[in-house]
Amino acid sequence: xxxxxxxxVWHDMNVKREHREELLSQKSVLxxxxxxxxxxKSTVASALEKRLHEMGKITYLLDGDNIRxxxxxxxxxxxxDRIENIRRIGEVSKLIxxxxxxxxxxFISPFKKDREKIRDLLGKDFIEVxxxxxxxVCEQRDPKGIYKKARNGEIKNFTGIDSPYENPENPEITxxxxxxxxxxxxxxxxxxxxx
Ligand SMILES: Nc1ncnc2c1ncn2[C@@H]1O[C@H](COP(=O)(O)OS(=O)(=O)O)[C@@H](OP(=O)(O)O)[C@H]1O
Ligand SMILES: Nc1ncnc2c1ncn2[C@@H]1O[C@H](COP(=O)(O)OP(=O)(O)O)[C@@H](O)[C@H]1O
Numbered sequence: 001x002x003x004x005x006x007x008x009v010w011h012d013m014n015v016k017r018e019h020r021e022e023l024l025s026q027k028s029v030l031x032x033x034x035x036x037x038x039x040x041k042s043t044v045a046s047a048l049e050k051r052l053h054e055m056g057k058i059t060y061l062l063d064g065d066n067i068r069x070x071x072x073x074x075x076x077x078x079x080x081d082r083i084e085n086i087r088r089i090g091e092v093s094k095l096i097x098x099x100x101x102x103x104x105x106x107f108i109s110p111f112k113k114d115r116e117k118i119r120d121l122l123g124k125d126f127i128e129v130x131x132x133x134x135x136x137v138c139e140q141r142d143p144k145g146i147y148k149k150a151r152n153g154e155i156k157n158f159t160g161i162d163s164p165y166e167n168p169e170n171p172e173i174t175x176x177x178x179x180x181x182x183x184x185x186x187x188x189x190x191x192x193x194x195x
Pocket of ligand 1: 081108
């Protein structure tokens with residue numbers, strides 16, 4: 001997004017990310033989870049965070065449903081609002097990574113272009129985690145009864161039904177929640193991180 005303000009100057013602070021990382025004895029990254037509603041983003045992210053916490057890592061989890069109650073409560077599910085939702089979360093994630101914290105962000109983030117913008121923002125610290133699960137399975141799980149509502153027209157612009165989801169082309173990690181159990185899904189991410 002174009003910067004509106006003029007006459008603003010970036011101030012370089014004394015305490016930098018590397019100093020915070022050193023104090024925390026860890027390297028921070030952004031694990032960006034993307035996938036359909038019901039694919040397992042929140043479930044896998046929460047189990048992963050627990051595992052990392054038990055390993056002594058400092059983490060923070062940003063979750064779509066939760067953020068939409070606060071920071072992004074002014075946004076709905078039009079294409080424009082989803083783009084702004086993901087843009088803000090990308091920026092917030094960058095700040096948390098800069099704080100030295102291992103950040104897990106779980107949003108449907110249906111558009112490839114928006115995810116790529118966050119990759120550009122974070123560079124090598126961006127790890128895209130595709131939570132892969134066919135729509136039929138997500139719909140069968142329907143943990144919030146939300147697909148049922150989308151099918152009978154109570155919810156419009158629902159991802160996978162009447163709003164698109166673009167699969168990642170080259171995610172760093174693909175986790176298939178319809179093939180592997182929760183522990184196996186978490187193992188795969190932990191193995192990649194190689195802490
Ligand atoms: N129209 C529509 N489409 C998709 N999802 C909807 C919609 N309306 C409400 N919900 C609920 O909102 C959660 C998705 O929010 P996100 O911020 O992750 O969406 S997005 O990235 O901006 O597309 C999503 O949560 P998850 O199921 O955890 O993915 C839904 O429960
Ligand atoms: N291997 C698995 N990993 C994650 N969730 C699974 C798995 N197998 C079944 N599930 C179930 O799928 C549902 C996923 O819901 P949720 O985590 O809220 O998805 P999302 O955050 O993507 O909307 C939960 O009811 C969960 O118990």
